[in-house]
Each structure stands twice: as structure tokens, then as C-alpha cells.
Amino acid sequence: MKPKITPTSVEVHFAPDEIIVSKTDLKGRITYANRVFMRVADYAEDDLLGVQHNIVRHPDMPRGAFKHLWDTIQRGEEWFGFVKNMTSKGHYYWVFANVTPDLYQGEPLGYFSVRRQAPHSAIEAIVPIYAEMLRIEREAGPAKACEASLAWLSQTLDELGTTYENFVLDLFFGRHMGKGTRS
Incomplete structure (x- = not known):
């Protein structure tokens, strides 16, 4: 079971x-879980192995994401996206995640996730989008929460003339600064 943790306003960073x-x-x-994950999330290996990955889910993250x-x-398929996670102390950290199926002889065994520190400009662009999805x-x-927020996100991206993957990759690489998002 996920521990009950009260979020704080303290941001945790890790090196680029x-x-x-x-x-x-x-x-x-x-x-x-690698050592960087354990250190940043502030969990021992024994606290992570065998538990749901949502142990680090921050309540500011929309379910639709x-x-x-x-x-x-x-x-x-592989997935890219920005995720606000929560440490064992309630602090938060932003990542740019790439999640891919872990295959053996073509059959999925699980999932493999690689996360980097999210750029500040990307976080500034994604925060209002996630806030609207949560609303x-x-x-x-x-x-109907997930379907409703995903429908809004799809419509917003259609209006911007982009796909979800292109949008988040553009944000990560600084090619798009979130202009044109609407509420």
C-alpha cells in the first residue's frame, strides 16, 4: 500500500x-531501482522492490497522464512525458521520462523507465496543462476523469497542430515553449 505522505513545497534536483x-x-x-532513483526519491531498495511504482506519484499529476x-x-510503444514525483518526505522532483516495454523473445516482461531532470522551461509549460487536466x-x-482530461489534452494538441509525443519532445529540447495552450 502506498504510504500516506503530505506534499511539501521543497523541490529536489539531481545533476543533468x-x-x-x-x-x-x-x-x-x-x-x-538504481541508486540515483533511491537517493532522489529518498527510499531504500527494500522500500521500493515489489511495490507499485506509484509510490512516488505526486497528487499534482493528473490521472489522465x-x-x-x-x-x-x-x-x-515507448512513452515520453513529464512527471512530477514525490519523495518519501513529501518533497517533489520533475523528470522527463521515457518508458519502454521490456521484451524477451518478443513478449513483454515488464517496463523499463529512464528519467532525466526536466528542463525548467518545460516544467513552466507543462504545469498549467496538468493543472487544467486536474480541474x-x-x-x-x-x-470519467481520465477520459475527460485526455479528451481536453487531445483537443488542445490538435489545435496546436501537434501530437503528444512531438509536443513533449519539443518541450524537452526547448523547441516549443508551450505557447497556444488554452484552458
Whole structure:
């Protein structure tokens, strides 16, 4: 069970050359966590192995973002995106994540995630998008939250003339500064 942690306003950073790596089984239970992950999230290996990866989920993250992730990786595709995570003390850290299926002889065994420190400009662009998705989710109610926020995100990206993947990659590489988003 995920521990009850109260979020703080303290941001945790890690070096640009550091990479957070984890692996999960098909249900999202952690099977591997590198030392950077353990240090940044402030968990011992024994506290992470075998538990759901959502142990680091921050409440500022819309459910729709994770539905998009799961839908993508369960189709066998890789997913890129920005994620606000929470440490064991309630502090937060932003990552740019790349999640891919971990395959053996063509069959998925689980998922492999590599995360880098998210650029400040990308965070500034994604925060209002996630805030709007959360607002839509609260308004829609639990049963329709994910679908409602994802529909808004899809419509917003269509209006910008881009795809989700291109949007987040452009943000990461500084090619797009989030202009044109709407609420």
C-alpha cells in the first residue's frame, strides 16, 4: 500500500548527467531501482522492490497522464512525458521520462523507465496543462476523469497542430515553449 505522505513545497534536483532508472513487472511493481532513483526519491531498495511504482506519484499529476502512459506502453510503444514525483518526505522532483516495454523473445516482461531532470522551461509549460487536466478530472468525477482530461489534452494538441509525443519532445529540447495552450 502506498504510504500516506503530505506534499511539501521543497523541490529536489539531481545533476543533468544523472539518470534515474527503474524496471517494473507488467503490473507496475518495481523490480529494479538504481541508486540515483533511491537517493532522489529518498527510499531504500527494500522500500521500493515489489511495490507499485506509484509510490512516488505526486497528487499534482493528473490521472489522465498515467492513463496515456499505460495505454501507450501496453500497445508495445515507448512513452515520453513529464512527471512530477514525490519523495518519501513529501518533497517533489520533475523528470522527463521515457518508458519502454521490456521484451524477451518478443513478449513483454515488464517496463523499463529512464528519467532525466526536466528542463525548467518545460516544467513552466507543462504545469498549467496538468493543472487544467486536474480541474477537468475533478469536475468530471472519478469514473470519467481520465477520459475527460485526455479528451481536453487531445483537443488542445490538435489545435496546436501537434501530437503528444512531438509536443513533449519539443518541450524537452526547448523547441516549443508551450505557447497556444488554452484552458
